[in-house]
Amino acid sequence: MSKLVPPIPKFLRPAPPRPGQNGPSPNGDADGDGKGNGEPGTAGKLRQGAAEGGTQVVGWLDERSGMSPIVRAQLFRKVPKGTNWFYTLGSATLFAFVSQAVTGVFLAMYYNPDPSRAYESAAHITNEVFLGELVRGMHKWGSTVMIILIFLHMGRTFVFGAYKYPRELNWVIGVLLLVLTLAMGFTGYLLPFDQRSLWATVVGVNINASNPVIGPYLADFLRGGAEFGAATLSRFYALHMLLIPGLIGALIGAHLYMVAKLGTTAPPWLKAEKKSLSREEI
Amino acid sequence: MTRRGVMTGGALLYGGIASAAFGLPALGFALGPMFEDGTPDVWQDVGVEADFTAETYVPKVTNVVADVGEAGKTTIYVRKLDPERDSKSKSDKGKEPLPYVAISTRCAHLGCPVRYIQASERFACPCHGGIYDFEGKVDGGPPVRPLDRFYTRVVNGRVEIGERFSVNSELERFSPRDPSSHLDGLWQYLYPARPST
Numbered sequence: 419m420s421k422l423v424p425p426i427p428k429f430l431r432p433a434p435p436r437p438g439q440n441g442p443s444p445n446g447d448a449d450g451d452g453k454g455n456g457e458p459g460t461a462g463k464l465r466q467g468a469a470e471g472g473t474q475v476v477g478w479l480d481e482r483s484g485m486s487p488i489v490r491a492q493l494f495r496k497v498p499k500g501t502n503w504f505y506t507l508g509s510a511t512l513f514a515f516v517s518q519a520v521t522g523v524f525l526a527m528y529y530n531p532d533p534s535r536a537y538e539s540a541a542h543i544t545n546e547v548f549l550g551e552l553v554r555g556m557h558k559w560g561s562t563v564m565i566i567l568i569f570l571h572m573g574r575t576f577v578f579g580a581y582k583y584p585r586e587l588n589w590v591i592g593v594l595l596l597v598l599t600l601a602m603g604f605t606g607y608l609l610p611f612d613q614r615s616l617w618a619t620v621v622g623v624n625i626n627a628s629n630p631v632i633g634p635y636l637a638d639f640l641r642g643g644a645e646f647g648a649a650t651l652s653r654f655y656a657l658h659m660l661l662i663p664g665l666i667g668a669l670i671g672a673h674l675y676m677v678a679k680l681g682t683t684a685p686p687w688l689k690a691e692k693k694s695l696s697r698e699e700i
Numbered sequence: 701m702t703r704r705g706v707m708t709g710g711a712l713l714y715g716g717i718a719s720a721a722f723g724l725p726a727l728g729f730a731l732g733p734m735f736e737d738g739t740p741d742v743w744q745d746v747g748v749e750a751d752f753t754a755e756t757y758v759p760k761v762t763n764v765v766a767d768v769g770e771a772g773k774t775t776i777y778v779r780k781l782d783p784e785r786d787s788k789s790k791s792d793k794g795k796e797p798l799p800y801v802a803i804s805t806r807c808a809h810l811g812c813p814v815r816y817i818q819a820s821e822r823f824a825c826p827c828h829g830g831i832y833d834f835e836g837k838v839d840g841g842p843p844v845r846p847l848d849r850f851y852t853r854v855v856n857g858r859v860e861i862g863e864r865f866s867v868n869s870e871l872e873r874f875s876p877r878d879p880s881s882h883l884d885g886l887w888q889y890l891y892p893a894r895p896s897t
Binding site for chain 2: 621624625646
């Protein structure tokens with residue numbers, strides 16, 4: 419049991435007894451209440467309770483879920499020498515996604531995906547709702563930030579050679595995440611429902627339609643019919659709100675699992691150092 | 701055949717049936733609009749015959765999709781047919797040609813709205829530089845076929861606009877296609893007609 423519990427942070431650990439004052443001293447005053455009877459006093463009990471409270475809660479949860487080895491594997495895993503700031507780009511992307519998810523959920527509380535109401539409700543968010551401009555702005559600019567961060571993260575993985583065996587599958591999952599994120603950008607672009615949204619979507623759907631053979635059907639699927647209409651907006655809204663974020667969430671889970679399972683790579687310059695070393699040995 | 705095998709197979713079978721029971725209808729629900737004709741056959745009045753000449757186009761705003769407000773409206777350029785100037789379409793063989801030419805402003809490249817410029821007697825697209833001549837045939841730029849048209853008729857002296865149709869470079873009529881769908885040569889077989897039109 420005690421092995422499974424994560425180490426208690428230093429500031430929560432009971433201080434070691436001072437010689438001659440506390441602890442198992444000759445007078446037996448273990449709790450420092452000056453009575454020397456070995457029974458903890460009120461202050462001592464409180465201090466002990468506060469110190470153990472966190473451990474107790476974690477212990478209770480762990481006894482029932484068995485989560486602590488998994489959590490510890492995530493939090494206390496070893497990272498290679500040379501790990502640097504570039505390795506934070508994936509976490510930054512994850513943070514951008516969480517920020518998009520949170521602001522998106524709250525935007526949905528005011529947004530109305532009806533063709534005659536969409537523009538007004540979006541304008542209402544910006545102009546009238548308390549902090550609406552900020553939340554909508556974070557969602558709008560955050561989408562761009564997320565895409566930039568994805569490409570930086572992808573570039574880091576590529577340049578550092580971190581896509582190689584045994585991490586190819588994680589690269590593939592990452593590419594799927596990239597495509598889904600771009601799909602989020604495409605579907606979200608329509609929702610403000612102004613002229614720019616409308617025509618960008620018309621052109622975007624028609625770019626899909628220019629695929630040979632499947633193109634015309636793909637465009638019909640996206641529009642929900644032969645012409646851009648009311649079905650198109652609610653369709654894009656559902657894809658943007660439910661389907662794609664669900665897929666992204668699931669794939670992020672798989673992506674993180676693989677990272678925890680396989681560990682991260684050392685930067686390539688460290689590998690080069692090692693190689694020169696092995697040459698010397700020969 | 702073991703008891704374990706039967707139980708495993710049975711569990712997979714019933715699980716599959718249960719999943720299909722909600723999955724297939726849901727899929728059909730999402731894909732349904734691809735297979736039903738969503739463009740109702742309605743005629744819209746755009747004005748009296750005297751409003752139009754054979755020399756220039758008159759822009760008219762019509763509803764392509766009802767009930768979606770501004771997004772469902774589109775501009776259509778209308779003029780009288782000029783039997784001398786307009787090229788004969790194969791689709792009109794043995795029939796009266798349509799009395800009016802009604803040109804869709806939807807560019808055949810990626811669907812941006814084109815505008816008509818009387819000085820050069822051409823249609824120009826603002827997005828990627830598609831140019832069409834007086835009849836809506838491609839004159840330059842990326843479009844793959846002429847501008848779409850609409851059926852026209854005259855009822856009691858008033859011009860009416862009907863369904864959209866697409867045309868190939870010889871103005872032969874086809875069912876409405878999306879922008880960027882080819883209608884000439886071998887390319888046309890890569891862009892089939894859709895059940896939704």
